[in-house]
Amino acid sequence: MATKAFVLYLFSIFSVAILSVLFFTHQNDDISYQPRLSSLKSNLLHLEASDKVWPDLAFNWRLVLATVIGFLGSACGTVGGVGGGGIFVPMLTLIVGFDTKSAAAISKCMIMGASASSVWYNLRVPHPTKEVPILDYDLALLFQPMLMLGITIGVSLSVVFPYWLITVLIIILFLGTSSRSAYKGVEMWKEETILKKEFARQQEARVDSRGELLIDADYQQLNNSEEKSMMQILCFNLRWKRVMVLFTLWVAFLLLQIFKNDTTTCSTWYWVLFCLQFPIAFVVFGYEAIKLYKDYKKRLSTGNSESICEASIAWTPMNIAFCALCGILGGTVGGLLGSGGGFILGPLLLEIGVIPQVASATATFVMMFSASLSVVEFYLLKRFPIPYALYLTSVSILAGFWGQFLVRKIVTFLKRASIIVFVLSAVIFASAITMGVTGIKSSLQMIKVGEFMGFLDFCSSH
Secondary structure, eight states: HHHHHHHHHHHHHHHHHHHHHHHHHHHHTTHHHHHHHHHHHHSSSSSSSGOOOOOOOOHHHHHHHHHHHHHHHHHHHHHHHSHHHHHHHHHHIIIIOOHHHHHHHHHHHHHHHHHHHHHHTTTTSSSSSSSSSSSSSHHHHHHHHHHHHHHHHHHHHHSOOOHHHHHHHHHHHHHHHHHHHHHHHHHHHHHHHHHHHHHHHHHTTTBBBTTOOOOOHHHHHHHHOOOHHHHHHHHHOOOOHHHHHHHHHHHHHHHHHEEEEEEOTTTTHHHHHHHHHHHHHHHHHHHHHHHHHHHHHHHTTTTTSSSSOOOOOOOOOHHHHHHHHHHHHHHHHHHHHHOOOOOHHHHHHHHTTOOOOHHHHHHHHHHHHHHHHHHOOOOOOOTTTTHHHHHHHHHHHHHHHHHHHHHHHHHHHOTTHHHHHHHHHHHHHHOOOOOOOHHHHEEEEEOOOOOOOSSSOOOOOO
């Protein structure tokens, strides 16, 4: 119920924002279309490809500060499963001095590097409570096609939406998800406190009169038999058939994006290639949805109440359709705001009952595919300087690994997985502040010079 209420909140705010745009458009009807179109394009896109601002890679205070922020952002972003793009883009524009489009491209490189190293670390970590992979491949196959489809839609809408509206959506969405995640973390913290007290009472009850701890022999033997080497855990966590399905989906979307970029915008072939994304995404989603539904019905008929995957929801047609809607919505918002789908997927997985460790690992795994897709596309379009991208990606790779390592150690020591949720909430909140401040600054400048505040025509805006 709380998840559906939160999605309803997002839809309501989005509708109010759209009506506001229509109001501004009506107020500016007396402005001729062509001047306002070219004027807004220059501010919405900030800089055209011919006006790229690529600072030289040189040792100075800007590079040192960018390295520190990039390392901390990547470490915390991968732990929370959100990437950290909301921190990287303002950092690259305000501190390093890149133009906005190049900063977004380098940000994707950093997210890809941090996600890849984080996935590598998680593949060598066992599931904290079950004898299953720590990556939930069922949820990855369910959400990945919808997220990738939504991201392509969101990127297209970003050309049409006015810059001030994108800023408003960033602030509303990020503050909403941050607040909801913080609330979820507090609830988990309280539950963990109760469990720790109960565990302490049980431990006291097992101590005999001589102060010796009585350990069940069968339990001790079970622990010894469950110990695995790192290579065994890695092989157990990898599911090659599932990975190949996701990789095939990745290649299909990449080829469609490459071919679509080589065609004239709004031409017949452009729309054919754009529409081909839908059946590809829905075939993969439908296959996984049918599998989850059949398994759910089978377990229900046998009286087995155990969850099919990490999510604790019932896999009814209504809930499956809801997950599809959330996936498309998350991808669309992520593509529209340039933040990727991690800012939606991470909190969403927590909402449907996935424990923080698995939610973080699965969201990062999915994010690795979507970020790498953008990186390849940006590389083909020559959107970022190779030296800077390689340096910051290397920083993110180290940060992603050590961030996972340190936080997992803290979680194990304190026995509080809610720390991961608090990290997620903090990263989203920091992204809301950084992107909100820069967005408001640019929007006020646009209002000051009398820019057009409505929607642009899609075909004329490319």
